[in-house]
């Protein structure tokens with residue numbers, strides 16, 4: 001059977017990575033979390049006290065940065081210059097800064113090249129904001145996952161509580177809305193449904209139901 005590419009885009013906290021991981025596992029494909037790459041760069045730039053508005057300094061950092069995604073026992077591990085930063089890139093400081101870093105054209109061009117190089121042989125499930133529109137425009141399956149802001153904030157809130165992290169639902173709603181606004185209104189490769197993407201509103205669907213819908217579309221194309 002053919003090893004296809006599956007692109008999953010959508011707004012923040014819509015459940016993209018959760019379903020992408022399960023679909024990848026079912027198909028024995030690799031899963032690539034492109035948001036983690038922007039987060040890793042953001043984390044390093046903050047560590048270095050770089051201005052997140054300054055494209056040239058971000059590029060200087062990115063050109064000297066190795067970002068690796070590796071399967072681990074409890075999900076994907078993110079390595080930054082050889083160090084495991086899987087947890088560090090999920091802090092609210094990084095989360096609330098990453099949309100500034102990801103606005104820059106040169107940063108995106110370099111990230112897209114790296115992401116495309118991971119997907120050269122097919123057999124990938126990739127999630128992000130611009131996968132169907134820019135990174136893998138020829139992906140056999142394109143999904144655009146949606147859910148209401150309230151539902152996404154509640155899901156993230158419950159996830160935080162389960163992990164024992166502090167969490168404020170109203171603040172989460174504001175942060176998610178702001179990130180969506182920045183990601184959809186930026187000039188370069190904004191968050192947007194590809195014309196040929198299948199939209200799935202997950203507001204009242206279970207993870208399993210979303211996975212089944214994507215698997216049906218994938219199996220048609222394999």
Ligand code: C5P
Nearest residue numbers: 034035036038098099102128129130183
């Ligand atoms: O998916 P995640 O929420 O981890 O993404 C973090 C941020 O990285 C997004 O809010 C967006 O600013 C940026 N991003 C992007 N393009 C992608 C993936 C993520 O601009 N393909």
